[in-house]
Amino acid sequence: MAKINFDEKELQGQGMYAFEGTWYGAPYGPIEQLSPPISPVENFKSCLAGEAYEWMPDCSCDLVDITPHCIPDVDASDYEGGIDTFGVKWVALENGLPAMVEPGKPVLKDISDWKNLAWPDVASWDWEACGKRYQEKIGDGRIKRGIMLSSYFERLISLMDFEGAAMALVEDPEEVEEFFDKLTDYHLEVVNHYKKYFDVDVIMAHDDWAAQRSPFFSINTVRTLLVPQYKRFVQHCHDLGIYFTLHSCGNGKILAPTMIEAGVDFWQLQENAMDLEEVVSLYGDTIGLESYFEVPADDTEAKAFIINKIQIMSKAKKPMISFFDLQESRSFDVRRFVYEQQRKAALAKTN
């Protein structure tokens, strides 16, 4: 249960938060800074540690996702496309959606050719200047989360196309394992740079393991090929005092136990691919759950929706939430309404 009673003064605005760079290639949305009783970082860390928090942490307000342009993957996968960290070409789309890997031209036709890939020289990227700009703008008032795009299976897809990647997992598991092993070395190096130049609190790795209705692959495949890699990746983060979030879309409900085995702190999930209440009841005690929601257009519906989602997420031991609102005008202040509900949920929490 939260320790400090709610005070209306907490709703006082202190201006807008500053941002640096772009968020996955798009401008960051404007976020107003309110006057909570403790700092968002302190609150966040209590939640991350599984302790009482004063409000349910909000990933769009209390945390900054860092997608720095010094990492080639970031520009390649934004809206204009380009060449990613492993030399793969991403192409822009006409429909306004983010870029995608040029289809039908896989860099690797056979996984055993991975040894011929030009391995990135992580230290040569401009971490220092990039990190400095972020540190100056963002400071230490919010949680900093370093994003790592295309971790393992997603990297394999970008190199081999989806079908090639999926088949390689079951046809050439030994080669895939060797490739993933080397990929983990690369991930650890990136984490070291994120720590040194951005002083990140959290690393979030992107790796979709499931489609809308079911996992891409079996739990055995995850246990054999992914869990050992994630264990090493997560442990390295923990050794540096960094928490680990796995962003994994789709209905990966039956794979979640493997995230727990790997030591992942938070699962950023796709709530509309699963029954959220079921996921919270199954895993809410053992892994942090983070979910993001689009607020409905109708104002009355929107309020009920926000209350309902916060209530569901509140049943998890370590919840994180964010709402995105595509409406230009509202009859109420969404930012303050959400904050109040997050505060109420924390005060009502008994575990």
Add this chain to the structure above:
Amino acid sequence: MSSIEEIKVLVETGKSKKVAAAVQEALNDGEKAQDILDAMIASMGVVGDKFSSAEIFVPEMLIAAKSMSKGVEVLKPIMAGENSNFLGTCIMGTVAGDLHDIGKNLVVMMLESAGFDMVDLGVDVPAEKFVEAIKENDNVVLVACSGLLTTTMPALKEAVQTIKTAYPEMKVIVGGAPVTQEYANEIGADGYAPDAGSSASKAKELIGA
């Protein structure tokens, strides 16, 4: 184990490198091409059911399909001209604006295994192209449209309605991650299947096979 049984196991377990030789061996042993094909079709039915019930996943299904096609390559020259297991022609494509084809390919494969003669229009298929394909091909009994993006769901609707306007009696089946039975009903499709495994039985049901 009989050579046909062995082929079934090789297809089901996705041993693509071994299937062609096993099919050749079965032919050499005097097995009929049609029986071998039927056995492989039955195996793919098992694979489809296992996929629908989440016993196996996309990789296992892909390697099974790859194995079956290796076997079919051996049979094709022998069976050329035979009209085996023919349920009619099915036109399939991913709708306009959508480039996703993995799910569609799995559905094509399952429908082909079930006995449809498949005409695959590929991805990003404009509504009119489905209609043209019905005109250009013989004995079209079914059109199958796939859509993976929420933003291309209107294109799915347009495809179904364009086909139905031109050919009101034509059966149309739809599917894809954001598609639901309700949406299929709403846009006037005759059928919907949530996954590749169930698409074959739904397709057969629609044409009364």
